[in-house]
Structures are given as C-alpha cells and as structure tokens.
Amino acid sequence: MATMIQAIRLALHVGESRHGVTDIFGEDVGPPLGGVFTGTQGLKTAWNTPLDERGIVGMAIGLALAGQKPVAEIQFCDYAFNTIDLLKVAGNTYWSSGGDWNVPMVLMTPVGAGIRGSIYHSHSFDATATRVPGWKIVMPSTPLDAYGLMLSAIADPNPVMFLMPKALLRLKSKPGEEIPGEPGDDRKLSQMIDAPLGDRSQWRPDWPAVEDYFIPIGQAKVVREGSQVTVLTYGRNVQMSVAAAEELAADGIDVEIIDLRSLHPYDWDAIKASVQKTNRVLCVNEDTEITNFGEHLIRRITEELFYELHAPPKLLAGGHLPGIGLADALEMASVPQKDTIRAAIAELASHEP
Amino acid sequence: MPVTSPIEIQYSIAIGTARAQRKGTGAKGITIVQGGDAGTAEGDFATSLIWSSRKGNELPLLLIVTNNRYGISTPYAGQHGYDHISDRGKAFNMPTAVIDGNDPEAAYAALETALHYVRTERKPYLLEAMVSRLRGHSSASGANPVKEEIDCIERFERRLEERNLMTRSQMDALKEKYTAELGEAAKRIRTEPQPDPRSVYDFVFADKNYVAGEQ
Ligand SMILES: Cc1ncc(C[n+]2csc(CCOP(=O)(O)OP(=O)(O)O)c2C)c(N)n1
Numbered sequence: 001m002a003t004m005i006q007a008i009r010l011a012l013h014v015g016e017s018r019h020g021v022t023d024i025f026g027e028d029v030g031p032p033l034g035g036v037f038t039g040t041q042g043l044k045t046a047w048n049t050p051l052d053e054r055g056i057v058g059m060a061i062g063l064a065l066a067g068q069k070p071v072a073e074i075q076f077c078d079y080a081f082n083t084i085d086l087l088k089v090a091g092n093t094y095w096s097s098g099g100d101w102n103v104p105m106v107l108m109t110p111v112g113a114g115i116r117g118s119i120y121h122s123h124s125f126d127a128t129a130t131r132v133p134g135w136k137i138v139m140p141s142t143p144l145d146a147y148g149l150m151l152s153a154i155a156d157p158n159p160v161m162f163l164m165p166k167a168l169l170r171l172k173s174k175p176g177e178e179i180p181g182e183p184g185d186d187r188k189l190s191q192m193i194d195a196p197l198g199d200r201s202q203w204r205p206d207w208p209a210v211e212d213y214f215i216p217i218g219q220a221k222v223v224r225e226g227s228q229v230t231v232l233t234y235g236r237n238v239q240m241s242v243a244a245a246e247e248l249a250a251d252g253i254d255v256e257i258i259d260l261r262s263l264h265p266y267d268w269d270a271i272k273a274s275v276q277k278t279n280r281v282l283c284v285n286e287d288t289e290i291t292n293f294g295e296h297l298i299r300r301i302t303e304e305l306f307y308e309l310h311a312p313p314k315l316l317a318g319g320h321l322p323g324i325g326l327a328d329a330l331e332m333a334s335v336p337q338k339d340t341i342r343a344a345i346a347e348l349a350s351h352e353p
Numbered sequence: 354m355p356v357t358s359p360i361e362i363q364y365s366i367a368i369g370t371a372r373a374q375r376k377g378t379g380a381k382g383i384t385i386v387q388g389g390d391a392g393t394a395e396g397d398f399a400t401s402l403i404w405s406s407r408k409g410n411e412l413p414l415l416l417i418v419t420n421n422r423y424g425i426s427t428p429y430a431g432q433h434g435y436d437h438i439s440d441r442g443k444a445f446n447m448p449t450a451v452i453d454g455n456d457p458e459a460a461y462a463a464l465e466t467a468l469h470y471v472r473t474e475r476k477p478y479l480l481e482a483m484v485s486r487l488r489g490h491s492s493a494s495g496a497n498p499v500k501e502e503i504d505c506i507e508r509f510e511r512r513l514e515e516r517n518l519m520t521r522s523q524m525d526a527l528k529e530k531y532t533a534e535l536g537e538a539a540k541r542i543r544t545e546p547q548p549d550p551r552s553v554y555d556f557v558f559a560d561k562n563y564v565a566g567e568q
Contacts, residue, residue, distance in 0.1 A: 032426060048427045048432075051391040051427075053395075054395075081359075119357075120357070321553060329548055330552070
C-alpha cells in the first residue's frame with residue numbers, strides 16, 4: 001500500500017513517462033534529496049531551483065506558455081504568499097488573452113497543521129487559493145485520490161493547484177484503495193521507489209507498472225453515508241470527521257461526510273443532494289475562519305437551499321489567528337480537532353427550528 | 354527584531370530599521386542583518402542591496418551572509434553563477450569582504466572593520482563569512498554531525514591551549530556547565546504544563562485582546 005507521498009511520486013513518474021511532464025522542480029526537489037517530504041525522489045525530470053519562490057512560479061508559467069508541461073513545488077505553502085501576483089497571472093492569462101494563451105501547469109505545495117510546525121509550517125492555503133480565479137484547486141485525503149487527482153492535474157490545460165495535506169503524507173491507503181498496478185507489499189514498494197539513506201548517486205528507482213487512473217477534477221466523494229447531518233470537508237479533516245461520525249453513531253447520530261477533493265470547481269450536485277437529504281450542514285477546514293472557503297459554500301447553500309435547512313449551516317475552521325500555536329495545546333486550539341468536530345455535529349443534529 | 358521563518362524577509366525589513374537609524378544628526382545606530390547563502394536568491398536580498406546603496410540615501414546597514422555552501426540539500430554551485438555572494442555588493446559600490454567565519458579572531462577583526470565603516474560612513478557593507486555546516490538540515494541529511502567539516506569550536510580550543518590561554522580542564526568544565534544548563538532547560542520544557550488553550554488568542558492586537566468577531 002502506497003503512502004500518500006509515494007502515490008504522488010508514482011503519479012509524477014507516470015506524468016513524466018506518459019503524459020508529457022517535462023520539468024518537475026522546486027527547492028530541494030531534484031537529486032539527491034528528492035523533496036523534503038520525498039515526493040520527487042528518483043524522477044528523471046526533477047531538478048533543484050534556487051531558493052526563490054517567485055522564480056519557481058514564474059519559471060512554471062514561462063515553461064507552460066512555451067509549450068512545456070511543468071510541475072512546480074513550493075516547499076511549504078507558508079512561503080507561497082509572495083507569489084500571489086504571479087499566481088494571479090497564471091490564473092488570468094487565458095482570459096485576458098481572449099483564449100490565445102493557456103497555462104497548463106501544476107503547482108503542488110504541502111499545507112495545513114498537524115505536525116507541530118508552528119507559525120510557518122502549518123499554514124493553510126485553501127482560502128487564499130480559492131480567491132484566485134482561473135485556477136483549479138484540488139486537495140486529496142487518501143493516497144489513491146492523490147494519485148488520481150495528480151494525474152488529472154497534469155492532464156488539465158489550466159493551472160492546477162495541488163494542495164498536499166502534510167499531516168497525511170505518510171499515511172497508507174486502506175485495503176481496497178490500492179493504486180492500480182502497485183505491488184501489494186509495502187516493503188517491496190519501498191525497496192523499489194524510496195531512495196536509500198546515505199549515498200544515492202548510483203541509485204535508480206525500479207518503478208512498478210502502475211496504470212493510469214484519473215479522478216475527474218470537480219468530483220466529490222461521499223466517504224460516509226448518513227441521513228442527519230452533512231459534513232463538507234477536505235484534506236486532513238476528512239479522517240477526523242469520519243472518526244467523529246463513528247463516535248456519534250453510537251449515540252444514534254447518523255452523519256454523512258463528503259470529501260470535496262476539488263475546491264474549484266467544486267461538486268455542487270453532490271453537496272446539494274446531500275443537504276437536501278440531511279437538511280443540516282457543517283463545513284470543516286483548517287484555514288482561518290474569516291473569509292473562509294466554507295463561508296462561500298454556506299452562502300450558496302443558504303441562497304439556494306434555504307427552505308430545506310432545519311438548522312443554521314455551521315462553519316468549523318481555524319481560529320482567526322496570525323499563526324498556528326506551537327505547544328500541543330495551542331496547535332490543537334488553533335484548528336479543528338476530532339472532538340470539536342464531534343461537538344459541532346452533535347449541536348447541529350440536536351438543533352430544532 | 355524577532356526571528357521569523359520566511360527566508361530573507363529580514364533583508365527587506367532591515368532597510369526600514371536602517372532608515373529610521375539614519376535620521377537625526379550624529380545618529381550612531383546601525384542595522385545588522387544576517388542570512389544564509391541559498392537564501393540570497395530571494396528578491397529581498399536584492400531589495401536590500403538596491404535600497405541601501407542609493408546615492409545620497411545610503412543606509413547604515415551591515416549585511417552578513419554566512420555561507421556554508423548549502424541550502425538544505427542544494428549545493429552552492431547549483432544556485433549561484435558567481436563565486437562569492439559578496440561579489441554582488443560590488444555592483445552597488447559597497448565595500449565587501451570574504452572571511453573565514455570558522456575563525457573567531459578573523460571574524461572579530463572583520464566585524465570591527467565593517468562595523469566601524471557602517472557606523473561612521475552611514476553606508477552599507479556586505480560581509481560574507483565562509484562557515485562549516487556542522488550538522489545537516491533536519492529534513493535532508495539528518496541532524497548528525499558531519500565529520501568532514503571543520504569544527505570551529507574544537508579548532509579554537511586547540512589554539513587557546515597552544516597559547517596557554519586556557520587549559521583543557523578549564524574548557525571541559527565550561528562545556529559541562531553549559532551542557533548541564535541546556536539539559537536542565539530541555540527537561541524543564543518537557544515537563545512544563547501545557548499552556549491554556551485560550552491563550553493562543555493572546556497578543557493578536559497590541560491594544561485590546563479579543564477573539565474574532567467579539568466586541
Ligand atoms: C521563503 C522560504 N522558503 C523556503 C524555506 C524552507 N527552508 C528552510 S531552511 C532552507 C535553506 C536555507 O539555506 P541557506 O539560506 O543557505 O541557510 P542555511 O540554513 O544553510 O544557513 C529552506 C529552503 C523557508 N524557510 N523560507
């Protein structure tokens with residue numbers, strides 16, 4: 001079973017061998033390291049850039065405009081904020097050139113809390129990313145979804161942002177969610193594709209014959225069916241929400257959980273169908289709560305499904321804080337946790353109009 | 354200034370503190386800004402070179418680059434086309450120097466010269482200190498000591514011993530004292546009670562502390 005980071009690496013390998021990826025680059029992305037999270041080990045088109053995020057994004061836009069297929073990495077999304085004008089350009093070029101110039105690039109970056117990374121290794125980027133029109137934005141919560149979304153991102157003719165929930169990168173997939181063609185044995189997969197410690201100059205990966213597998217951008221996944229409350233979430237909060245729902249099931253509260261997977265475009269049909277069924281909705285994500293993507297979902301739900309709601313829609317998000325606290329207690333108080341999700345669901349479930 | 358994590362933003366901020374220090378006749382204050390070699394690729398480094406060297410508007414700024422020839426896993430040659438970071442200062446007409454940063458005496462002397470220049474001329478100076486990388490970066494080579502690198506402390510200790518300025522046992526005693534002090538601090542931090550979760554909302558604003566949306 002591949003971990004999420006191995007799944008991303010496998011998708012990038014498939015991308016560069018079969019889907020035209022020409023350049024995979026970023027800080028410490030090339031050999032010998034292959035990425036601070038190991039996501040780009042052994043890839044033949046991976047190379048190291050200078051320590052310059054604006055250069056990385058500009059390089060990707062330029063390569064894409066010149067007919068190449070770049071996948072660029074920002075080492076932590078916390079360091080992407082000085083690239084926003086370039087991100088805007090990537091998102092507006094097709095539009096402003098009247099359809100003459102599209103920018104087929106992928107920008108991947110680790111996001112979110114959960115590793116006690118404190119102020120600058122814990123930022124979320126979904127609220128910022130969804131404020132930049134012209135981008136498609138995806139965020140997986142399982143290795144297989146990471147694989148399928150990365151391949152779709154690569155195949156897409158637009159700029160696609162691939163947000164990697166860093167707390168889940170080392171998570172293994174569940175049985176039945178294997179990447180088609182991956183060896184069943186973890187140890188074997190690791191021996192094949194993980195770079196050894198120490199001298200790597202002679203090492204070459206032995207790629208398994210993984211198959212193409214595309215998860216369409218814009219398609220959510222119902223990860224748990226339920227009838228009383230809908231939870232709309234993505235990334236790291238999916239598993240937490242599932243765990244909270246399992247606990248609530250014992251109290252007779254039946255929760256439906258939707259992993260959006262794509263934030264833009266997002267799967268309105270799936271959201272609408274679920275809210276029409278449960279009449280109660282909670283949005284959960286880690287970004288700061290003011291001007292949060294969940295607020296947009298709630299606005300649309302309120303506008304379009306108002307008379308179907310039995311309780312005010314609720315947002316559980318990160319505190320409106322300048323950073324994520326470092327001490328355990330402070331990090332946990334900064335962003336949603338299983339217990340706060342459970343409490344929010346329980347409150348919604350018991351709300352009577 | 355408080356230390357922060359986005360690499361090189363200190364160079365952009367330093368021009369502001371240096372500008373403040375430029376004000377007033379006979380002003381003596383200067384700004385010292387420091388960063389690594391790889392980080393100088395960020396635009397902020399160029400910002401500080403440009404802003405600090407404007408004719409008639411020079412800033413009292415000492416720029417120090419500690420060059421250990423690596424940024425995480427990326428070697429110097431993979432990032433820079435010039436031999437020395439300090440060469441970049443030459444284009445801005447500022448004095449520059451490259452020193453052995455592993456040698457405390459050389460570093461002291463070079464700093465004295467550079468500080469004197471910035472204090473009296475009220476203009477920028479770019480100092481590049483070549484230093485060891487005694488341990489790898491946590492997310493690359495691990496944090497184990499790198500044997501091939503010169504250990505600046507060991508080397509200095511030998512020098513002190515040769516010149517009979519300190520004995521081995523004096524130095525060992527010093528080391529033990531500080532090792533114990535740090536060990537104590539590490540222990541204390543691990544056993545300290547967790548902070549109150551609500552305190553994460555402290556210090557958001559300088560006047561009145563409040564949680565989002567509260568009045
Ligand atoms: C803007 C930004 N991008 C990326 C990082 C992640 N990062 C942390 S240390 C480092 C390398 C720094 O190398 P260098 O400037 O040479 O300093 P050294 O650590 O070698 O002293 C990187 C890329 C960061 N902290 N800030």
